[in-house]
Amino acid sequence: MTLSRRTFSGLLAGAMAAPFAGATASRAADKVLRIGYQKYGTLVLLKGKGLLEKKLEKIGYQVKWTEFPAGPQLLEALNVGAVDFGSTGETPPIFAQAAGAPLVYVAHEPPAPRGEAILVPKGSPITSVAQLKGKTVALNKGSNVHYLLVKALEEAGLAYTDIKTSFLPPADARAAFERGAVDAWVIWDPFQAAAEIAIEARELRNGEGLVPNHQFYLGARPFVEGNAQALDLTLQAIAEIDDWTKANTAAAAAELAPSVGIPEPTLVRALERQSYGVKALDKTVIAQQQAIADTFFALGLIPTKLVIADVVRKGAA
Numbered sequence: 001m002t003l004s005r006r007t008f009s010g011l012l013a014g015a016m017a018a019p020f021a022g023a024t025a026s027r028a029a030d031k032v033l034r035i036g037y038q039k040y041g042t043l044v045l046l047k048g049k050g051l052l053e054k055k056l057e058k059i060g061y062q063v064k065w066t067e068f069p070a071g072p073q074l075l076e077a078l079n080v081g082a083v084d085f086g087s088t089g090e091t092p093p094i095f096a097q098a099a100g101a102p103l104v105y106v107a108h109e110p111p112a113p114r115g116e117a118i119l120v121p122k123g124s125p126i127t128s129v130a131q132l133k134g135k136t137v138a139l140n141k142g143s144n145v146h147y148l149l150v151k152a153l154e155e156a157g158l159a160y161t162d163i164k165t166s167f168l169p170p171a172d173a174r175a176a177f178e179r180g181a182v183d184a185w186v187i188w189d190p191f192q193a194a195a196e197i198a199i200e201a202r203e204l205r206n207g208e209g210l211v212p213n214h215q216f217y218l219g220a221r222p223f224v225e226g227n228a229q230a231l232d233l234t235l236q237a238i239a240e241i242d243d244w245t246k247a248n249t250a251a252a253a254a255e256l257a258p259s260v261g262i263p264e265p266t267l268v269r270a271l272e273r274q275s276y277g278v279k280a281l282d283k284t285v286i287a288q289q290q291a292i293a294d295t296f297f298a299l300g301l302i303p304t305k306l307v308i309a310d311v312v313r314k315g316a317a
Helices: 005-009 023-030 042-049 051-057 071-079 091-098 144-155 170-178 191-198 221-226 228-247 249-260 264-273 283-298
Strands: 032-037 062-067 085-088 103-108 116-120 136-139 164-167 184-188 202-206 216-220
Touching (some): 032 042, 032 071, 042 051, 042 085, 042 228, 051 062, 051 228, 071 216, 091 103, 091 144, 091 283, 103 221, 116 191, 136 144, 136 170, 144 184, 144 202, 144 283, 170 184, 170 191, 184 191, 191 264, 216 221, 216 228, 221 228, 228 249, 249 264
Parallel strands (some): 032 085
Antiparallel strands (some): 116 202
């Protein structure tokens, strides 16, 4: 099923209504960086420490934060002009670009293939991806795990159409998974780690040797083109948080636990599978994203063929 512009634009059900017209001039004049973040990861730690506010205050900028349940919703907000910057996995930008969102890839984190996986319940008789044929698999449509599922099925000799998909956000998918309404769940950390520890979900296949699982930092084109200094300072702040988190995993887990409502040991497991070291996209990373876009176009999951290099920040490659 293709994702039309109307379908993508409806993901937030009208929750974000800020107009995009004339955004370039107004955003530059406002000197406010509006960041979309998810409930886990580097941006949450950046928000908690207040480091970015201190950096941007020196050049007259303010920072506003908005939380989103997953990458597709965050990028819909960027699409309608409600946020300027955010972080998602590999797949949401593909769907967003296909829907006409004015996004720009700004930077990425190194691969973290163990940070996403196909899970089955503790007592499931399923022991291989091949045994998912005819089964129902839950996932968040358009999220990073969408590509993991496609590649894992391909590796197992199955077509995407050989399974039934149940498109659910993480909380709903966890509930369906626990009550046996679905046979498997494709999910990312920290939800992955939480399911492994709390309900002893069993990993069927993670991304190792299959998908890179990058995290990307993305900006709205008007903001990226009109606020280079603020953007560079933001990336500097992210790099500092990356370095701190890598060297202080337990402390980072302790800081995250109250905001995400997940126990520290679970977050330690998730953070140990995360990658650190923000950098500009190179030709290899661009080619990897292009492969995802081409795969989704071939499957009919997006309506148009994309060129990833067209939406990478100039000078990044």
